[in-house]
Amino acid sequence: MTTTAAQDTRRLLAWLGAGLLAGGMPVHEVEEDVQEAAAALGHEGIEVAASPTGLWVALTSGDAATFEGVDGGVRLDQLAEVTAVHTALTSGLLDPDDALARLAVLRQHPHRYPAYGLPLGLFLIGTGVALVLAPAWSSVIFAALLSQVVAGLMMLSGRSLLVGTLMPFLAAFASAFAAFGAAELGLVDAPLWTLVPPIAVLLPGALIVTGLTELSAGSMVAGTSRLAYGATQLLLATLGVGAAVAALGVPLSRINGERPDELGLWAPLLGLLFIAVGISLLESVPPSLVPALLVTILATVVAQELGRATGQGAWLGAFLGACAASLVATLVEFVRPRVPRVVAFLPSFWLLVPGSLGLVSVAQIESSPAAGVVAAAEVLVIVVAIALGVIVGAGLARPLRDVARRLDPVRRRVARQLAERPARRPRKPRGREESAQ
Template sequence: MSGQAGADPTAQLEERDVRDRRLLAWLGAGLLAGGMPVHEVQEDIHEAARGLGHPAPQVGCLPTAITVTLAAGRPATFEQVEGAVRLDQLADVCAVRASLRTGTLSPDEALERLTRLRAQPHRYRRLGLFSGAVLSGVGIALILAPAWSAVVFAALLAPVTGALLLLLSRAGRTMRTVSPLIAAFVVGAAAFLAAGEGWAPAPLWTLVGPIAVLLPGAAIVTGLTELSAGSMVAGTARLAHGTMQMLLFALGVGAAAALLRVPLEEVETARPAELGWWAPLLGVVLVTVAISLMESVPSRLVPWLLAVVLATYLAQWAGHTVLGTRWAGAFLGAVVASLGATLVEFLRPHLPRVVAFLPSFWLLVPGSLGLISVSRLEAAPEVAVAAFLGVTLVVVAISLGIVVGASLARPLRDVARRVGMPYLLSLLPRRRRRGGAST
């Protein structure tokens, strides 16, 4: 009897450790599914573990998996990342992380919230995803190729992307793998046919708008950011995956051009810019609304997202205009995005920094420029190589700007966590509870 009583504390301790490992693994999987770099996820899991009373955890992250142990030599828990989560779901994961750090949410309650995360319904249903894809196509066209022909083409072809997104939400791995090739081929063929009729004089620039939402620019920049932070395995894997997707897009465009026997002079065309200064600004607004619809962002948060996105675009435009180089604008835009997102978190603690940052990050659209550069290789190799090197500089500048912006914003983040998080946590009991599955 005494032996059984003496074993109870040990069993309870082991049960608690298993629960805490599972909680931290689910939390990390949710952050990774939201697109966060692995080094930031590791920092967040370390902070959450210390809030649970584990001062020396060890965390290993890849873009698709996380391993957590509470101390060296102790058992470990592995969790695979099953697909992406929306921005509203990522905001809930960040709220749970903040609660664990401050001890205002019990581990059992945190596990329950994460268990319900996956089945949290989309606010705008399929209509939101479809209309978001259309608005995104039109907005990117206004920013990247401000001409009426590109805008009309994006409005007509973006529903194809919306339908593809709906299909991919239910499709298997094979369909998701070839979807860049299919989307680029369909939209590319339509752009080249329109160019042949004189309706779209710049087909390469015109075709980007409808498929921009599918391009892997964010994955490529995140990979370089991870490499800059020393996460070599994760950064290399993400960079390779993004590059392969970009090549599939370029192959789809090339296949459409070859099938239609497009003259090379139609491929090598200058960027159209027939609309006024208002076009890119309107495009920024449309892209922000599109992201909010597709990512199920609450309407009360959209103005704050728009403020960060506009600040990012204006900084990018100022750097490009004043310094005369695209990479300088990309660097300044990334710095302002990091700082602006942190400032918004300080002013509105219920909007986590990463949720405010990601739409601005996506707006920098290095994937669009990369697709145009790679697709021009056959038409004008010397021009395409120079353009591709320019895009590479832009991507590197964005990743460097993110690192610099995060370093500058760290003191403000610390203040926001000490001052703003109690307000965030006070909102949690009033949140509407939803059903769900585990991360």
């Protein structure tokens, strides 16, 4: 292989891995997918080392390496494009040059709902989380209103580095200030639970569980760094709540873990539908794929509730829910090849992860240290159970993925359709070539 061809191959694999990392996938899964793509291109012994912020790729040990950094996150529709390129490459139906061209313009894909996707998506997600987490009319109305404040902050964060850095603090402060202020006027009950739904999309629960998953899989550096970053984000949100409490002079008796429950069984069911549609609007997912996301979310919640019904504790429900999310996402991909498993899995994962419970538990420490510490320990057990469930579910789903890749003609047809699409003009390469010797 010539030097130029080797550079292009490394760049392709590096861009592929960076796209998967930007979608939030654990580093050990990214390394496996990059190695699989490399094997399809005729490079069995590649060296790849991934971290949450980038990865190195070398075609052989001691050879030159290419580094590609992760330049922010990607939407679910963009992540679906990356996984589709991976599928077409491993199926031998996409030319490497065309794959490189598609990955080059990945971030240029326009949002499917540019005008209303963010505000309406956050409105539905906030309202849906309130229906699931704090089912009371006052909490639902509060979430609907404050979600637009969070939407405004998110729009502003794209223009201001300071706002982007302090986003968890600012959003939590705004939501807590409004919740405790409304509680003083008698408009809201259980303000500590009420303030969570509008800022649920900003809480780092999924990040923390992904870090634990990576640690369990042996990716020590990546897992530790994700945990540290997630803990910092949660601390910023907690400080925002504390700053609002101090600014209003709220009595500590108001900071309690009493959860409202005024609405019937219909509330969480409607909330799940709102969350699925809201995520689709926020993440630019086509409407035709919403039913697939909803199926995975429902299966996750049903498994979670069955585990809780056994009386063994919330940890069993969290474990079973995580297993169901992995398995059903794989089955959804088998039936609907246009829905990559990671795209079907992530919304269920976000709903399953108790980032909101972590914020409530940490905030309780200020008013009742003993109760807060106990609640935080319970959340830690749930997070570990979710991480183990993700690992077990992924292990159980692996044979299904292998069968789907070998036997599913529909999946190959989708890959062929992708391969036949005209490629767009690639961007200027950002990979850096560096000698490993």
